[in-house]
Amino acid sequence: TQLLEQSPQFLSIQEGENLTVYCNSSSVFSSLQWYRQEPGEGPVLLVTVVTGGEVKKLKRLTFQFGDARKDSSLHITAAQPGDTGLYLCAGPANFGNEKLTFGTGTRLTIIP
Amino acid sequence: DSGVTQTPKHLITATGQRVTLRCSPRSGDLSVYWYQQSLDQGLQFLIQYYNGEERAKGNILERFSAQQFPDLHSELNLSSLELGDSALYFCASSIRQDLTPGLAGGRTYEQYFGPGTRLTVT
Numbered sequence: 215t216q217l218l219e220q221s222p223q224f225l226s227i228q229e230g231e232n233l234t235v236y237c238n239s240s241s242v243f244s245s246l247q248w249y250r251q252e253p254g255e256g257p258v259l260l261v262t263v264v265t266g267g268e269v270k271k272l273k274r275l276t277f278q279f280g281d282a283r284k285d286s287s288l289h290i291t292a293a294q295p296g297d298t299g300l301y302l303c304a305g306p307a308n309f310g311n312e313k314l315t316f317g318t319g320t321r322l323t324i325i326p
Numbered sequence: 327d328s329g330v331t332q333t334p335k336h337l338i339t340a341t342g343q344r345v346t347l348r349c350s351p352r353s354g355d356l357s358v359y360w361y362q363q364s365l366d367q368g369l370q371f372l373i374q375y376y377n378g379e380e381r382a383k384g385n386i387l388e389r390f391s392a393q394q395f396p397d398l399h400s401e402l403n404l405s406s407l408e409l410g411d412s413a414l415y416f417c418a419s420s421i422r423q424d425l426t427p428g429l430a431g432g433r434t435y436e437q438y439f440g441p442g443t444r445l446t447v448t
Contacts, residue, residue: 247436247437249439254414254442254444255441255442256328256330256416256418256439256440256441256442257369257416257439258328258439259436259437259438262436302368302369304437306435312357312374312376312381312382312420312435313359313371313374313381313382313384313435314359314371314435314437316368316369316371317368318368319368
């Protein structure tokens, strides 16, 4: 079973600061996805990274896939209260498998 | 709006009862996934259906069952409910997306989640 560990588990920072959260595994993933979930709502897909070393930007969010495709990071610049939520990474359980393995999540709180 | 709908939004019932949760996937999506999320817990995969057939099973209890109908909507049945079954239940749908040719074994299965059903067992 491929496991995805996310760190930190909890992060609380002031508005305007920068932050990075991590998603790590000992296994290789063909792709990784990042989701954001707000309280009481379903996760919302933010991005999919596919190629080792790939960097994708979504406004103030920068996603990177590790060269070996075992890890990924999410960097947020100038965090805003609207960034508050649970950030989940996920990847196919096995190559070619539709079932996703979800990470443990990082619960981010941005303090105004 | 993800295009995935779930009903009901909230459900309160007593221990020992049976409930049915309903999910309609995005138009064109053939796969439906069910997840359970308890307080302060991650998403626990329960079961997947693809075009009416069971495709993968996760940590689903024997008291729970699901099915996907010809119109592709899915139902999750929870019976003999216990207090510990109180949780958010999400369904998600996806359509297989092939990656750029040449990337061996590479496909993405991006999932789109519904708003969830909050089940409270008293």
